[in-house]
Amino acid sequence: MKAVINIYLKEGVLDPQGKATHHAxxxxxxxxxxxxxxxxxxxxxxxxxxxxxxxEKVREMTETLLANTVIEDYTIEIL
Amino acid sequence: MKAVINIYLKEGVLDPQGKATHHAxxxxxxxxxxxxxxxxxxxxxxxxxxxxxxxEKVREMTETLLANTVIEDYTIEIL
Known part of the structure; x- marks a missing residue:
């Protein structure tokens, strides 16, 4: 089974990599x-x-290791 | 208009970050x-x-700056 997890910074959290790309x-x-x-x-x-x-498994992995839920949100898609 | 670009390593290209995550x-x-x-x-x-x-615009941006097309593939979605 394939799982796709998108992890992105929460609204309001500064994204310096995005800023630099925008500038470039x-x-x-x-x-x-x-x-x-x-x-x-x-x-x-x-x-x-x-x-x-x-x-369920992927959510647990994401909460434990993959995402930093203090500053990041995520979506999970099972294909 | 919102564009979502997913950039991932081509099949066969080593992904050390993925390997480390797998191990963890x-x-x-x-x-x-x-x-x-x-x-x-x-x-x-x-x-x-x-x-x-x-x-068209996003594809040009991706080819020029965002992706390294030697080792990466990408998908573009316009929402």
């Missing part, structure tokens, strides 16, 4: 961009008996 | 995970007249 896009002549946010996408292959079990 | 999950007792790959998700806010123009 401007320097290269790409105008009209008003915001850039950069997050992580983690793709897991895991064994599970069903979607519900897979999602 | 194992150490924490999360078994049954057979693969972990870590990519980037970039969310852009941009001005464009339509979806087609937005996608």
């Amino acid at each position: 896009l401007g320097s290269l002549g790409f105008n009209g961009v008003s915001d850039v946010r950069i997050g992580k996408q983690i793709v897991l292959q895991l064994d599970a008996k069903g979607k519900t079990e897979a999602e | 999950l194992g150490s924490l007792g999360f078994n049954g995970v057979s693969d972990v790959r870590i990519g980037k998700q970039i969310v852009l806010q941009l001005d464009a007249k339509g979806k087609t123009e937005a996608e």
Whole structure:
């Protein structure tokens, strides 16, 4: 079973990597961009008996290790 | 207009960050995970007249700056 976890900084948390990318896009002549946010996408292959079990497992992994829930939000998708 | 770009390493390219995460999950007792790959998700806010123009712009940005197309693949979604 495949799980896709998107982890991104919460609204209001400064994103220096996004800011730098935004600035670089401007320097290269790409105008009209008003915001850039950069997050992580983690793709897991895991064994599970069903979607519900897979999602539960992945949520626990994300809360424990993958995301820093103080400053990050996440979404989980089981495929 | 909002654009979501997922950038991930091509098949066969070593992903040390994914390997380390896989190992860490194992150490924490999360078994049954057979693969972990870590990519980037970039969310852009941009001005464009339509979806087609937005996608064209974003593709150019991605090819020029955001992705390293030698080792990375990407997908673009315009919302």
